[in-house]
Amino acid sequence: MMPTKFVVGLTGGIASGKTTVANLFAEYGIQLVDADIIARVVVEKGSKGLAAITEHFGSAILLADGQLDRAALRSKVFNDEQQRLWLNNLLHPMIRQTMLEQVNASTSAYVIMVVPLLFENQLDNLVSTTLVVDISPELQVSRTMKRDGVSQQQVEHILASQMSRQQRIDKADHVIDNQGDINLLRSQVARLHQLFLQQAAELSNKPND
Known part of the structure; x- marks a missing residue:
């Protein structure tokens, strides 16, 4: 069963800000399907x-x-x-x-599917387009240590088990830079929202094979 809707696969490494970005899309009335919530x-x-x-x-x-x-x-x-x-x-x-x-x-007009291991688990074949939230490894380490109260060594162990930053970017159709402030993030989401609305409309107007 493949989705018949336009689906954006949202991913990124640990502490990249996937939830923040997903919630900004949700402010436009876009529904979220979150793999972590479903896993629970x-x-x-x-x-x-x-x-x-x-x-x-x-x-x-x-x-x-x-x-x-x-x-x-x-x-x-x-x-x-x-x-x-x-x-x-x-x-x-x-x-x-x-x-x-x-x-x-x-x-909603399209759907955001939030999947931390989108590429690693080959779930990108379920989506129409892929969006990576990108930050530097240094920021990932500091944000995760602060958020989860874990050591630098533990965070680096998690990073080593995930796809590298470059591999993720190479596979992505779209990349959001989350190293600036929230206003920069909002403007990137606003631009992509308009693009996804357009692509979703094109998909729904396509005749079924």
Whole structure:
């Protein structure tokens, strides 16, 4: 099931400001489909995802109230490639399916799909165009340390596991520079919003094959 709507795949490295940019598009009435939110929904208490995880890893990965203990699950898969692959193979199709359902149920002129690992997980094949929020690695490190209260070493470890800044930019159809102030960001979003409206209108006027 491919989306029939114009979908913008919004991505960027850690602490690049994806949420800020997505929310600026939302101010224009554009609906957001957020992979991180959906990833939490598919393992909520009572979900098929959580039932499968519990059956596989045992009830030790549950909190006292029956919710998923994320820290316990992380420790199970952190250094075990096989278990990590098992978990990804379970959750990725569920997340993908829910994202597509939300896109197809949306009513705005186009949709912003916010996916941190858009290129890494080959989810760019679900979107009409790609938009990368770009900042320097130095800013990523300082913003993440401040936001998450983690060490520089931990942030650099995360950065090393993600696609490089240059690789991401090379793959992007559009790039937003988030190294300036909010007004610079707003003007870039305003310009892209007009472009996406135009492209969405062109897509909806195309005859179906």
